[in-house]
Amino acid sequence: xxxxxxxxxxxxxxxxxxxxxxxxxxxxxxxxxFKRSKKFEHLDVLKNVSFNVRKGEMLGIIGSNGSxxxxxxxxxxxxxxPDSGQVSITGKVIPLLEIGTGFNGELTARDNVILYGLLLxxxxxxxxxxxxxxxxxxxxxxxxxxxxxxxxxxxxARLAFSTAIEVNPDILLIDEVLSVGDESFQHxxxxxxxxxxxxxxxLIFVSHNLEQVKKLCDNVLWLKNGHVESYGxxxxxxxxxLDSS
Numbered sequence: 001x002x003x004x005x006x007x008x009x010x011x012x013x014x015x016x017x018x019x020x021x022x023x024x025x026x027x028x029x030x031x032x033x034f035k036r037s038k039k040f041e042h043l044d045v046l047k048n049v050s051f052n053v054r055k056g057e058m059l060g061i062i063g064s065n066g067s068x069x070x071x072x073x074x075x076x077x078x079x080x081x082p083d084s085g086q087v088s089i090t091g092k093v094i095p096l097l098e099i100g101t102g103f104n105g106e107l108t109a110r111d112n113v114i115l116y117g118l119l120l121x122x123x124x125x126x127x128x129x130x131x132x133x134x135x136x137x138x139x140x141x142x143x144x145x146x147x148x149x150x151x152x153x154x155x156x157a158r159l160a161f162s163t164a165i166e167v168n169p170d171i172l173l174i175d176e177v178l179s180v181g182d183e184s185f186q187h188x189x190x191x192x193x194x195x196x197x198x199x200x201x202x203l204i205f206v207s208h209n210l211e212q213v214k215k216l217c218d219n220v221l222w223l224k225n226g227h228v229e230s231y232g233x234x235x236x237x238x239x240x241x242l243d244s245s
Contacts, residue, residue: 217234
């Protein structure tokens with residue numbers, strides 16, 4: 001693993017406003033929109049989070065639901081803007097955060113690969129040259145002309161992952177998106193992760209599967225109630241996490 005830092009997070013914080021006012025009719029909604037004050041509370045999703053990730057590292061992020069894991073990845077992916085703190089990134093980031101993002105259910109798998117590839121920065125010629133390889137890796141050869149609205153969530157995930165890895169990113173963000181896939185595809189995907197890692201790529205991996213995290217990751221970040229509870233060697237951090245349950 002290289003000593004070069006490719007991701008640096010400093011004192012990152014994110015607050016969401018949770019509104020409690022309930023509107024049961026369109027009239028109530030319109031009236032409430034003109035009110036000067038609305039009832040809400042601040043939810044501190046991330047609190048002064050700081051850590052570094054090095055080139056070629058695989059970082060696992062663990063924590064209970066609502067601990068801030070997905071919010072953290074969305075900030076790294078520039079989907080959300082933090083309220084305070086800094087994010088410094090070196091290289092191209094590709095997020096695999098939500099199943100089907102960038103896909104159109106009314107289009108076929110073939111058309112969606114082309115569309116998704118264009119969104120990820122390919123030229124049409126490049127994505128067409130990779131189309132057969134993508135469909136084969138996704139194990140969807142028999143469904144290439146099927147509309148995505150007829151796909152299972154697992155098929156969605158396989159297609160998204162297979163397209164994204166062809167971009168050859170410097171940093172790949174994964175948020176439980178492969179947990180819906182079958183075991184054989186998960187195994188193939190994690191083998192691909194290790195192949196990426198061997199080429200000096202960096203992976204940041206959110207998962208509730210602690211055995212996978214322990215097996216694959218160089219370091220683990222444990223988020224608890226929005227702050228860093230522990231960071232470091234996988235076995236120790238995971239033990240601390242389990243002991244706290």
